[in-house]
Amino acid sequence: MAEDFILEMKNIVKSFPGVRALKGVSFDVRRGEIHCLVGENGAGKSTLMKVLSGVHPHGTYDGEIVMNGETQVFRNIADSEAKGIAIIYQELALVPEMSIYENIFLGHELMHGRTIDWNETIERSRALLSQVGLAIDPSLKVGTLGIGTQQLIEVAKALSKDVNLLIYDEPTAALNDRDSAHLLNLMRGLKDQGVTCIMISHKLHEVISIADRVTVLRDGETITTIDRDSGDINEPYIIRHMVGRELVDNYPARVPVKSDEVLLEVRNWNVHDPRSGRHILQDINFHVNKGEIVGIQGLMGAGRTELALSLFGNVPHYRITSGEVYFEGKKQSWTTPRKALDRGIAYVSEDRKRNGLILIQDVRFNITIANLQALLEGLVIDKNKEIVVANEYKDSINIRTPSIEQTVMNLSGGNQQKVQIAKSLFSRPRLLILDEPTRGIDVGAKFEIYSLMVRLIEEGMSILMISSELPEILGMSDRVYVLAAGRITGELSREEATQERVMELALKETKRDA
């Protein structure tokens, strides 16, 4: 045998309605190595790991998974766990009200006859905790511990299941530097004990310090696997492969609408999360001119959506600690979406199914809900006018639906997105905030939405587009701000903005104050 692979994934293809998330990914992991997976948001990393862990069961994808030389058929997570695969997700899966030892053995309790053997559980937990370098009482409630410690408990939980292959999905994304360093050390230690690791991460310096090999994914395809021996595990080389796609001209042509008139200016915007004690956004300064499309790029967790929602007046648990907003030349402040809408700002949510649309209602209902006052005759809604309005939007932005009385739930993603945009437009905004405007929709619908954006700009609207997709940021924006870990790490003009420049700024390490 030439090489000892613990895992080989061969030509994995996985499609979702309208999107091909994985287009034939091949990927192998040597026994005992630390293998890092890098790529932009949407490159397919998480989907690949979901295929591996059985979240997407056998039969819903094409391709082959081979472990230790045997083809595997994982029908669910239990199957993959039985083969020694454990995944630690970015969002922790611990029960905060339970003690450490209860959490570690949750779902595979140590039994003594027909009852749980708590003494043995506590003993084993103590041993596992010391294995991950924690000298704490296993009877503490998990909810009282810091996030770094909780991450280590996740590792202990994985180790309690006789794990062969440990997968970390962005393990250090929420950790401070000290906790991150600790976790990376632990990974090295586990490697010495023979545990193979796969780590998904956006933090390239960590990848560079720890990886034996790095596989780069882009747009659902394997781009390259870099070996440490080759000497190519370095930042420029990795970034070049992450972003090195041919930029095809998938964007409508447009004449930039030059204007120096500032529509929106945000100064020293700070948002704090009192529950975790973290700063979500720090010292954000930016502006949007009239007739401009301003792109805000950032990776997952950079604070993109939080920025949009805090500007829109919807911050359920966060606190805006300081900051000023100038809109149309006047200092403004608002604390509810209603007031933001009344001032002329509309927001199109990234999560259209949960936050953007009332799925069980029809197209007409959804288009008019944010501006019913425009349909009032006295106190009564003029339903005929409402139908006219909804039909005109249906035609003008080409919502493909049998009728405006169709339930939104039954529309395709692209058409749902158009309904969401129609809803925002009906409140007649001067500034439209689009949060991931083309997430999960097909290429044709994407182009339609881009064309619509151009039309709106030409009609005098301004657009703030938040996106994690580099091509659309570069293809559509007049200017780009890059957000990383809650701070703006750079501003680029349309000419300056290249894939490499933006990605460098997005991956730039900034210290997030605890």
Added chain:
Amino acid sequence: MDIGDGKKDKVMRLKTVGSVRQKVLAVVRNYMMYFALVAIMLFFTQRTNGRFFQAKNISDLFNQSAYVGVLAIGMTLILILRHIDLSVGYVAGFSGAIAAILLANGMNVILAIFLVLLLGLAIGMYQGLVVTRIGVPAFVVTLAGMFIFRGLLALSLQKTGTIIISNPIFISLCQGFLPDIPGHGLGFHLVTMILALILVVWFAVSRIRSRRKSIAYRFQVSHPLTFVFQLLVVSAVILYIFYMLASFNGLPWSAVIVAIVLFIYHFVLNNTRIGRYIYAIGGSTQAAELAGINVKLVTSIAFASMGFLAALAGMLYASRLSSATPQAGVGFELDAIASGYIGGVAVSGGIGKVTNTIVGTLVIMSLTNGMNLLGIDISLQYIVKGLIFIIAVAFDVRTRLRR
């Protein structure tokens, strides 16, 4: 874009997606309460040799159903919002008791009714505020309300025991009939028939008007023959029921009161902003929030309206019994909630109609009334009602498109 200013030459097509089976299921689900009502009425009419469908019993049925109907209308809003109000029974009982006490102390009947309605409104506002501003789940707030208002009901009647109400106006609320023009000698209740004609004409005119408007906007309308047929059927049903009542004592006041409440709530839910907002919040609270809707305010208003209607229901019940008793209100919330769900309110919220809820109320109360006529034991009645309730909701859950 110029939206909403012009009329477009566009014919609106009404289509639905899904298989034939889904369509059939959807029709069955949407009209289930009507089928159930007709089936139950036919069944009891047959089993009682026609006694069930006699004018006297239909009048009784209206009087019996009035308080539940009023509660169920308010409950529909609460259920659409994905909340629940368990306290309505005892709030109703307590309100009835206060009304009786005020009347016993010689207060003017109109003033007394007005004050009790205000009391109900205040109770509803309190519960709504605790739910929305403090964030206690409605289940808990109104469960606590059950304790509190049960206690207040008992306390208010502690010294006197059951209070007999003798005020004729108050009693006529749920026992009386519309007055008739004296001395016409026609052998039936003339005012009731005049009302029936007015109702039919109003119905026909409003339907024809809205059809004209639709044609003016070039929306698709049903075939003229279908339209005329629908008009005739509805008119015939209205005329028949009114004629039946007219040949007895005429139209009961209780039916008039419920009809007014129903009309107002139906109109508000369908034609005003707050109605839309209630459906939006029930569909998705977060999406409603981002559409600029003040979710807390709308929810508070729904609870306040529920308190108001509970007070009205309490007075209807007291009127029907001509007394306020410490037992008033026991189990009202069960009938009200069951009416809503049998009437097709989605268990997951966001969907429901007050008109269908009233049909749900008639289903529940026809069962009660019919089983009483047949002399079926009260314990069995509860079991039958419970089974029908769970079957209705189970059917609804299984046939509704998943979100």
